Amino acid sequence: MPSETTLVEVSRRPALGIDPRILWGIGLALLIAPLFMAESYRLFQLTLAGIYAIAILGLNIITGYNGQISLGHGAFYAVGAYVAAIMMDKLGLPYWTTLPSAAVICGLVGYGIGFPALRLGGLYLALTTFSLAVAVPQILKYKGIEDWTGGVQGVLVFKPDPPFGLPISADQYLYLLTVVLALGVFLLVRNLMASRIGRAIMAIRDHGLAAEAMGMDAAKLKTSTFAVSAGITGLAGALSAIAIEFVSPDSFQVSLSITLFVGMVVGGVASIIGPVFGGLFVVFVPNLAEEVSKAAPGVIYGIILIVFLFVLPGGVAGLLRRLATWLKRQS
Amino acid sequence: MNGFLHQVIAGIATGGIYASVALALVMIYQATHHVNFAQGEMATFSTYIALTLVQSGMPFWVAFLATVAISFCIGVVIERVLMRPMDKASVLTHVGLFIGLVLVVSNLTGWVFDYTVKPFPTPFYDGPLLGGLVTGHELGSTAVTLVVLGMVFLFFRYTRLGLAMRAAAFNPASARLVGVRVGWMLALGWGLAAAIGAIAGIMVAPVVFLEPNMMLGILLYAFAGALLGGIDNPGGAVIGGFAVGIIENLGGTYIVGTELKLTLALFIIIGVLLVKPAGLFGRVVLSRV
Numbered sequence: 001m002p003s004e005t006t007l008v009e010v011s012r013r014p015a016l017g018i019d020p021r022i023l024w025g026i027g028l029a030l031l032i033a034p035l036f037m038a039e040s041y042r043l044f045q046l047t048l049a050g051i052y053a054i055a056i057l058g059l060n061i062i063t064g065y066n067g068q069i070s071l072g073h074g075a076f077y078a079v080g081a082y083v084a085a086i087m088m089d090k091l092g093l094p095y096w097t098t099l100p101s102a103a104v105i106c107g108l109v110g111y112g113i114g115f116p117a118l119r120l121g122g123l124y125l126a127l128t129t130f131s132l133a134v135a136v137p138q139i140l141k142y143k144g145i146e147d148w149t150g151g152v153q154g155v156l157v158f159k160p161d162p163p164f165g166l167p168i169s170a171d172q173y174l175y176l177l178t179v180v181l182a183l184g185v186f187l188l189v190r191n192l193m194a195s196r197i198g199r200a201i202m203a204i205r206d207h208g209l210a211a212e213a214m215g216m217d218a219a220k221l222k223t224s225t226f227a228v229s230a231g232i233t234g235l236a237g238a239l240s241a242i243a244i245e246f247v248s249p250d251s252f253q254v255s256l257s258i259t260l261f262v263g264m265v266v267g268g269v270a271s272i273i274g275p276v277f278g279g280l281f282v283v284f285v286p287n288l289a290e291e292v293s294k295a296a297p298g299v300i301y302g303i304i305l306i307v308f309l310f311v312l313p314g315g316v317a318g319l320l321r322r323l324a325t326w327l328k329r330q331s
Numbered sequence: 332m333n334g335f336l337h338q339v340i341a342g343i344a345t346g347g348i349y350a351s352v353a354l355a356l357v358m359i360y361q362a363t364h365h366v367n368f369a370q371g372e373m374a375t376f377s378t379y380i381a382l383t384l385v386q387s388g389m390p391f392w393v394a395f396l397a398t399v400a401i402s403f404c405i406g407v408v409i410e411r412v413l414m415r416p417m418d419k420a421s422v423l424t425h426v427g428l429f430i431g432l433v434l435v436v437s438n439l440t441g442w443v444f445d446y447t448v449k450p451f452p453t454p455f456y457d458g459p460l461l462g463g464l465v466t467g468h469e470l471g472s473t474a475v476t477l478v479v480l481g482m483v484f485l486f487f488r489y490t491r492l493g494l495a496m497r498a499a500a501f502n503p504a505s506a507r508l509v510g511v512r513v514g515w516m517l518a519l520g521w522g523l524a525a526a527i528g529a530i531a532g533i534m535v536a537p538v539v540f541l542e543p544n545m546m547l548g549i550l551l552y553a554f555a556g557a558l559l560g561g562i563d564n565p566g567g568a569v570i571g572g573f574a575v576g577i578i579e580n581l582g583g584t585y586i587v588g589t590e591l592k593l594t595l596a597l598f599i600i601i602g603v604l605l606v607k608p609a610g611l612f613g614r615v616v617l618s619r620v
Contacts, residue, residue: 138590313420
């Protein structure tokens with residue numbers, strides 16, 4: 001069934017007629033400012049938002065760009081976090097080795113899950129990944145692998161110290177690390193989506209049959225895309241284990257996967273910049289809502305999700321894009 | 332041997348619950364090609380309504396019928412208000428709506444009825460029967476499930492309305508041409524699915540105790556059952572549901588232990604997708620190019 005989405009234009013025109021270098025400068029300044037401005041808890045929250053942004057970007061690749069709905073990306077986030085925790089705590093490896101390992105291992109797991117589910121179209125991936133997300137906490141608690149995963153107790157790890165004797169705190173270093181990694185991953189994904197492969201990925205979403213008729217191997221490409229997507233989310237998971245200094249099965253309930261999904265929709269489906277807003281949303285909005293009631297974040301999340309789908313299907317990124325077009329027309 | 336037999340019977344009892352939820356899922360799937368991820372949460376909410384009614388002093392079966400009626404109305408309203416305006420939207424939008432529904436309903440349940448685990452009364456004789464082979468509740472809930480499934484079958488097979496609903500699901504355009512109000516048939520389907528879900532919730536609550544996430548695992552098994560039986564075949568989904576119940580009980584007892592029961596559902600799902608993606612009784616979908 002052809003969906004109603006259309007190819008997203010990868011814009012090279014300067015937005016609003018402003019020199020892109022100026023926009024980059026403003027962006028970088030916004031990213032660096034919290035290092036010196038924010039108190040350490042706020043900085044930690046921003047670090048988390050950055051980590052979520054990476055995870056949501058991973059989800060956006062498969063769901064937004066490739067049109068295959070995953071409701072279980074929290075599972076890959078969990079696997080990434082556990083890979084990092086186990087490598088640091090049980091194997092005594094330095095933290096930076098865990099990040100590529102988590103990405104690769106999650107990519108492989110993603111390939112294994114995606115292979116049966118993606119040969120069939122439609123909702124099968126959503127069903128399988130949803131089941132995966134529900135089952136993951138149970139698998140992590142399983143007694144047979146308790147020596148590695150720490151069972152219900154989880155695993156404690158320690159924040160790395162800043163390298164090269166940099167005169168910053170561990171929190172500031174983690175923020176910097178997250179920002180640099182996020183920038184790298186976002187640039188990579190942007191370039192991927194602007195490439196031949198990226199166009200194929202989107203073509204499969206927009207009209208699978210036509211894409212296959214043009215010689216694209218849809219099943220293979222979908223599975224590889226899913227693997228890349230899982231790998232990126234796994235990387236974010238590993239980073240989260242390092243930032244939070246603790247992993248336990250209960251932090252990776254199915255609600256995590258749903259959180260990532262909500263973040264993706266709110267930020268902007270099939271948008272590169274969208275996940276940044278998604279990350280900020282999932283970190284800061286529940287904090288505000290929790291002051292109302294314990295259940296309020298969930299209810300408000302759900303209502304916001306539904307309202308966005310009705311009113312702003314392009315998410316925050318889509319709203320900004322519309323604003324930019326409108327401003328341009330005014331001038 | 333007696334232990335084995337007991338596990339099979341217990342499996343049939345829980346399988347009946349999975350069969351009902353699987354049937355509810357398949358009914359919506361057939362009509363709209365959507366899988367209602369909020370089916371479990373809606374059933375839990377209905378079960379809380381039943382508990383509230385029972386605690387207010389209503390006789391059990393009156394509360395039961397009232398809950399089924401209320402759930403039916405909730406289902407119809409959700410279809411009219413949420414799904415209908417988004418009729419033509421993409422699959423992603425629909426899944427998003429279901430997820431939004433999951434979030435709102437499950438957290439609303441926790442908010443209104445709080446998060447503590449509550450016991451739920453059983454209307455049946457609550458003790459072992461037939462020399463400990465089966466409990467009164469298992470027997471009673473299986474009977475209720477079978478009656479419900481039978482009524483659903485008769486409804487779709489032998490009534491005009493059932494025929495109209497099948498027509499609306501099978502070929503909406505032609506059904507509309509012969510005067511079937513397709514939109515209302517969908518709403519009716521939602522109502523029926525919500526009502527069946529409510530019955531499943533009420534029947535399972537005495538066993539697993541009532542809490543806001545009660546149905547999460549059950550929904551997973553229902554998915555597995557629906558896929559195993561064929562997601563476009565109501566009869567298949569029912570058989571799949573019973574089969575998954577038995578597999579779960581035997582697997583839980585003899586192979587993986589209770590800790591990994593949910594993982595077993597995941598394995599059934601992946602296994603079906605690998606070996607026979609259309610399910611045991613499903614149609615292999617061919618599309619014309």
